[in-house]
Amino acid sequence: MNRKLIAVVVVCIVVASIVAYNQYQISQQPTGIIKVSGAFALYPLMVIWGQQYEKLHPGITVEVSAGGAGKGMADALSGLVDIGMISRQISPTEVSNGAFFVAVAEGAAVATISANNPVLQDILTHGISKHMFYNIFIAQNVTTWGQVIGDSNITTPIHVYTRSDAAGVADVWAQFLGKKGQGDLKGVGVYGDPGLIQALKQDPDGIGYNNLAYAYDGNTTLQVSGIRVVPIDLNANGMIDSNENFYENKSTLVQAIKENIYPTPPAQVLYLVTKGQFTGITKDFVKWILTDGQSYVNSAGYVQLSSDTINSQLAKLGS
Numbered sequence: 076m077n078r079k080l081i082a083v084v085v086v087c088i089v090v091a092s093i094v095a096y097n098q099y100q101i102s103q104q105p106t107g108i109i110k111v112s113g114a115f116a117l118y119p120l121m122v123i124w125g126q127q128y129e130k131l132h133p134g135i136t137v138e139v140s141a142g143g144a145g146k147g148m149a150d151a152l153s154g155l156v157d158i159g160m161i162s163r164q165i166s167p168t169e170v171s172n173g174a175f176f177v178a179v180a181e182g183a184a185v186a187t188i189s190a191n192n193p194v195l196q197d198i199l200t201h202g203i204s205k206h207m208f209y210n211i212f213i214a215q216n217v218t219t220w221g222q223v224i225g226d227s228n229i230t231t232p233i234h235v236y237t238r239s240d241a242a243g244v245a246d247v248w249a250q251f252l253g254k255k256g257q258g259d260l261k262g263v264g265v266y267g268d269p270g271l272i273q274a275l276k277q278d279p280d281g282i283g284y285n286n287l288a289y290a291y292d293g294n295t296t297l298q299v300s301g302i303r304v305v306p307i308d309l310n311a312n313g314m315i316d317s318n319e320n321f322y323e324n325k326s327t328l329v330q331a332i333k334e335n336i337y338p339t340p341p342a343q344v345l346y347l348v349t350k351g352q353f354t355g356i357t358k359d360f361v362k363w364i365l366t367d368g369q370s371y372v373n374s375a376g377y378v379q380l381s382s383d384t385i386n387s388q389l390a391k392l393g394s
Contacts, residue, residue, distance in 0.1 A: 105356050106134035113147015113160030114243050115268040116182050116286040117345050119293065120375045121160055124368050128360055135356055141267065145241020148174065151348050157357045161346040162243025162286070163256075169348075176348040177388040179364050181378035183287045183332055184244045184251070184341035185322075186305035187272070191279040193231050195303060197224040202308035202315040209252045211235060211282060212260050220280065236274050236283035239264030243343070248284045251340040276301035284341075288376050291325035296376065298322070309338070325376045332378050345377070353392060365389050 111121055118141040125137030142150075144161045151159030152172055165176050186208065192198065203211075203223060210217040211233060221229030237260045238245040245257035254260075265271045268289040275281045282305070290304050291297065298304055304322045306315045321331040331337040353361050365385055372379040380388070 105132055105359070107136075107356050109135065109137045109158065109357055109360055110156040111137065111139045111158040111160060112142055112150045112156045113158075114144040114162035114345070115141045116144070116162035116244055116288065116343075117160035117180070117347075119288045120180060120345075120372065120377055123371050123375055124360075124364055127368070127371065128363055131363075132356075135360075137360070143238070143240035143267070144243035144246075148348060152350050154350060157349060158361070159348040161348050162343060163246040165346060165348065173350045174348050175350070175352050176346045177353075177361060177365070177392055178344045178380060178384060179347050179361075179388070180345045180372050180380060181332065182343060182345050183328070183337060183378075184248045184284050184343065185287055185290050185328075186248075186282065186307070187275055187285045187290055187302050188282050188305055189275050189277075189279045190301050190303050192220070192303070193279060194220045194224050194226075194229065197226075198305060199303070200315060201313055202306040202319065204308040204311040205252065206311065208307075212237070212248070212262065213252055213254060215261050231280055234278055234281040235262035236265050236271055236278075236281055237262035238271065239266050242267075244268070244284065244286050247340045247343045251338070272299060272302060287325065287328065291328075291376055293376065296325040298324075304328075307337075309336075329373070329376065329378055342378075344380075358392065362389065362392060365392070 118139065121139050125139050129135060129137055144163055147159030147161055148169060150156040152174060161176065162182065165174055201224065207217060207223060212235060217223060218233055219229065220231045220233055221227055238257065242257060245260060249256050249259045265274050268285050271283045271285055272289055275283055290299060292299050306319060306322050308315060309319050321327040328337065332342045347361055349357065365388055369379055369385065
């Protein structure tokens, strides 16, 4: 056998070995579909997590749909999905029904109004106190924008919007106002964060609440065009002081949440839940979220959990 033929044979053997090795490596990659549903609050971040995890694991598909925290819990407990996204506290009843959960990030509920609100500048300057929000959303004894800013000459009615779907953000907003949950909030029901944002854009006299991730643009980090986030007059002195003025962009609000200046609630921990225990590729995905996946949290406009909290959630998840 001449040298050229030997060289060709060697090359063929090497190529065949490489192909066989690559096929072996591919065959060792995990495969499957991870189904996720639930809270609008977590949806934008979960989409990013899913996309990044799929890049690392080409054989796995992460299917994510939003529909509210109530749907996420119901879907997870009934086995319709592998993971439910939850933006509120998990109840003892849900735990007794098999809900197993871990914290993965932190978000917040914010009050929102139209950018064309008739008293916008007064609101941005003076804010709205927790007590006034209570009177608007719960007691309903403040019904005009003139009452909000203390001007009896303004009789423009307030149109209150709330969520029609079972939403964690609604529970959190109600709890901020000292009530138990979503059922205590009054107003016209609108489905989902996108729907509520659209309602406010179309109604200059409207007020509602949204998850932070929907009130701010993911690319510019500024407030979404057509709406304004209502500053909370935390010390109820009738002014938005310099230390309360952190709503201009997503980054400044996130920093206020990190520093516990923005209260909890309406800031809230966000959870992933499953029935029983996380297992298989779903467990690996959640582990990745709590480790490498945390690098996407802040840039997506959420608040990263502390290292102690992450370690405790990893311990809960198990090896």
